[in-house]
Amino acid sequence: MDAAALRSEFPVLERTAYLNAGTCGPLPRAAADAARATLATGEADGRAGGYFTSMIAARDEQRQAYASLLGVDPGEVALTSCTSEGIVRVLAGLDLGRGDEILTSDQEHPGLLGPLSGAIAQRGVTVRMAPFAELAEAVGPQTRLVACSHVSWVDGELAPAALGELDVPVLLDGAQGVGAVATRPADLGCTFYAGSGQKWLCGAVGTGMLWIHPAWTDRVAAPGPTYQNLAEPARGLASDVRADAARHDSPALSPEGAAASLASFGVLAAAGWESVLARAAALAGSLAGRLSERGFEVAPRGETTLVSFRVEDPPAVRTRLAEAGVVVRDLPGRPWIRASVGAWNDESDLERLLDAL
């Protein structure tokens, strides 16, 4: 599938320069069709029988799809509703308390800071912040966990590679990572990787994943195992939790969402993940260069898919761009407009943004 063929899978791109996958990816036609088909089955035949068995099958396929992208075993992947849910499960499940420190960075999203505030309030954990680029060196004797972005949501910087060399476990917030850049935990050297389904994987809102290093499966308690998480639900109180990461599956994921997400994954996988990642990185780099040429201050960034640049009054600029059919976002309290560039975009989208500025 060439770039134009991939682009044609996304109806929103017919009218809009959609550059906001960092919030929600563009939804492929195939994904909407899959959700519609699941809905139609439930509506006409009832949501038992085929609807139910298809849901179970879709969950398995979704888990396998995510695992294939991460280069891990499907048994190491939990299906969550979002990145934050995965983060909460790790923070709540680890045996951390008073005297233990979690190290985080100054670039984090409320989706990580919220769960960290819970760990402080409820368990007396200490949270210390260090500059994102200096995290590895900032690890101290009380540090029991490093929890930070894989890719900064602010400006697209990458977590320092040195984090992969630490003895301390590392939880990466992969909201802006998975589907956007290379995310094999074996290469990153992390212990936990929490990702989103609805952003760079273009799946449904309410989907996500949590990868847990197999050596840590038994060290992350499931805060409350529900039906999906039990090895033998019919045994009730006597049932163990599932032996694999599925003990952390979200209790009730949407079947329509699973079908859509699987279809979205299929569209991107058919284009080839390597070329999807390379194309997005190249386009984002091209945008950063052209913005600089035009005199915009581009925020420091890695080889990622986010491009943030300084404007006066970002909310007003975002609104003006939206009226011109260009969808980007501003970042509350920061001076940047953030453009998210994916393999589905092309130079015409970048031109529209530059023209509208």
Added chain:
Amino acid sequence: MDAAALRSEFPVLERTAYLNAGTCGPLPRAAADAARATLATGEADGRAGGYFTSMIAARDEQRQAYASLLGVDPGEVALTSCTSEGIVRVLAGLDLGRGDEILTSDQEHPGLLGPLSGAIAQRGVTVRMAPFAELAEAVGPQTRLVACSHVSWVDGELAPAALGELDVPVLLDGAQGVGAVATRPADLGCTFYAGSGQKWLCGAVGTGMLWIHPAWTDRVAAPGPTYQNLAEPARGLASDVRADAARHDSPALSPEGAAASLASFGVLAAAGWESVLARAAALAGSLAGRLSERGFEVAPRGETTLVSFRVEDPPAVRTRLAEAGVVVRDLPGRPWIRASVGAWNDESDLERLLDAL
């Protein structure tokens, strides 16, 4: 809206005697249409802007709808993904530990038993079981919480009214309650009520609610507050959790699911909740009577919408009935077939079941 008009809202009933709302309710056409409309917006316009603001509005309306049915303030209702999620949030959030006892019954679903097993394994809580009908008398000096069904999923028995008179807090698993029978916490005398959106409310899979008595809001910690649960997300670590029950909202609910669930609620509310509940109870009573007349042993039941009756080899009977277009369920390890009877059913559905038996 009369009974026939209500029935005509549910496409599955055109061909099937659908008697399985205890698993998933029949999906009204209006709900599927609402989900399709939300999907279409996301597909064509992208999932920012209008898609996002509609999602926020639908959440507020969904919360108000649930609150209106419970007769409570919307600020007392959290939006969850399912009954079990609400149960987990209460069990994990209460300050319970070694030496504390939770009293439960012998009629409980894995959706409650799973979270209870987590409380045992992780916090050293003791769980004691007593017969469902004798729960109120079984409360002992170590009992810190009673956690049980509002309506038994096995046979439709109602929790004893005497639970409402206890000094100990009571958590009701309302999976078979909300939308099926009267569920005003003020009448039930409970402290927490966890319910499902996809069963008797005919909403999307992945929806539910948790009601928390306002005197207990601050005594149930949010295990990991995410973006939705923070009062001021932009303040990060410094943000408080929301002051109301929304601190327990699920982190990422499907916008399509919210739209569908709101539309389903609208269909039932338009028929009038009082008549929906009365009609379902009357039809279920009629089925129980006719089964008894034909010599079936009907399990003891309350004035609820579930009718369980004894057959040889329930899984085989369920399969045979499904082939005849009659959808019921069996209960693993128990001798019953369970029929779920709603206001959308009519005597013809009951006839089909009786004929097929």
